[in-house]
Amino acid sequence: MPEKTEKIWFDGRLVDWDHAKVHVLVHGLHYGSGVFEGIRCYKTRKGPAIFRLKAHLERFYNSAKVYFMKIPFTREELSNAIKELIKVNKLEECYIRPIAFRGLGKMGVDPTGNPVNVAVAVWPWGEYLGKGAREKGVRCTVSSWVRINNSMLPMTAKATGQYINSMLATMEAHLKGFDEAIMLDSRGFVSEGSGENLFMVKNNVIFTPAVESSILLGVTRNTVITLASDMGYRVIEKNISKDEIFSADELFFTGTAAEVTPIVEVDHRSIGNGKVGPVTKEIMDKFFNVIREANESYKGWFDFVK
Ligand SMILES: Cc1ncc(COP(=O)(O)O)c(C=O)c1O
Structure with missing residues (x-):
């Protein structure tokens, strides 16, 4: 488990870490129909800063577009959500994981018509390939x-x-x-x-x-x-x-x-x-x-x- 933080942003709301849950039949779980990003926020000399947020969001929306997924939030809304989430979790440095996935609806392979759910989680994450x-x-x-x-x-x-x-x-x-x-x-x-x-x-x-x-x-x-x-x-x-x-x-x-x-x-x-x-x-x-x-x-x- 990643290091637990207090809140996760889920479809526009801040929910407790333990309550950020989905149904077992969401499309994304069965067919891998989701897009995501990995971003880092660093403690800089001028305060906590998200590194290359615009480039990551650009790729996030482009990934979604290729898969015909309409993300029901604007880039500005997601940007603000990420900043808000870092603040409420009182983090100065963290990894940021936005994800958009096809939600609960039809069970066939074609997800057209299923809702698109969006979540963002943040947590402290050190060296990815091992300490040292x-x-x-x-x-x-x-x-x-x-x-x-x-x-x-x-x-x-x-x-x-x-x-x-x-x-x-x-x-x-x-x-x-x-x-x-x-x-x-x-x-x-x-x-x-x-x-x-x-x-x-x-x-x-x-x-x-x-x-x-x-x-x-x-x-x-x-x-x-x-x-x-x-x-x-x-x-x-x-x-x-x-x-x-x-x-x-x-x-x-x-x-x-x-x-x-x-x-x-x-x-x-x-x-x-x-x-x-x-x-x-x-x-x-x-x-x-x-x-x-x-x-x-x-x-x-x-x-x-x-
Ligand atoms: C397969 C793959 N290649 C390359 C990268 C590096 O991409 P980035 O520097 O945007 O994190 C990642 C990580 O996101 C990845 O999963």
């Missing part, structure tokens, strides 16, 4: 599960049902004793982690798989591309093969939950010297520094709670 992951890096395996691709599902949408593919990959990795899975796309190129985008450093140039590798277009990915470019690095989106990651100088994951997490081993091969690399460290430091300072140069990225 940022400092010592994580160990990964290349998954035997291929990433679902753009011809099967809209990969730029963040839909609940799409995550059973990620779930199999990450469970397999854990059962094999690794921290996380790296999934290949259906062409055999590197796609992403089960819930993170992947970056590779080679000869001081930064590479990351492009949209055709069936990745989720991560907000943190975009943040890191922007920061690294501003720091003077060349950042190239390209097809990355499995052998390229084995011989990379450095690898790291990005994601709202995972933030920036170094990868130090893939399938028993050390990446670089098996320690957190200098470019990864520099980017990680810059990422957290910009956030803690609520850096003026990136002020559009911050939505202050108060």
Whole structure:
């Protein structure tokens, strides 16, 4: 269970954590017909701020649109609800989980006509890939599960049902004793982690798989591309093969939950010297520094709670 907080926002009302419940026959539970977001609120020098809220809400509404879901609240209403929820739960730093799902109605596969329910929960959440992951890096395996691709599902949408593919990959990795899975796309190129985008450093140039590798277009990915470019690095989106990651100088994951997490081993091969690399460290430091300072140069990225 995530760390319990006091209230959850559910269809426009603040309800007690223990009372935020749904019927067992909601469509979303049976067919994975939901869309969601993961966002973080950080304690910055200027007060608690939601990081890249607009970009996350943009993706949330676009995910819903692809699945013909009409979210019965405006972006402004949801933005305000999120801020209100953080305040009533008296949190300065937290993870934020908005979800919209097809509710109780017809039981067939086609959800047309079923209500769309919307909820937002917030809770404190530390390092997603385990305590100390940022400092010592994580160990990964290349998954035997291929990433679902753009011809099967809209990969730029963040839909609940799409995550059973990620779930199999990450469970397999854990059962094999690794921290996380790296999934290949259906062409055999590197796609992403089960819930993170992947970056590779080679000869001081930064590479990351492009949209055709069936990745989720991560907000943190975009943040890191922007920061690294501003720091003077060349950042190239390209097809990355499995052998390229084995011989990379450095690898790291990005994601709202995972933030920036170094990868130090893939399938028993050390990446670089098996320690957190200098470019990864520099980017990680810059990422957290910009956030803690609520850096003026990136002020559009911050939505202050108060
Ligand atoms: C499959 C997948 N890829 C990438 C990401 C990273 O996206 P973001 O940086 O927007 O959190 C996530 C997390 O949301 C994810 O679930």
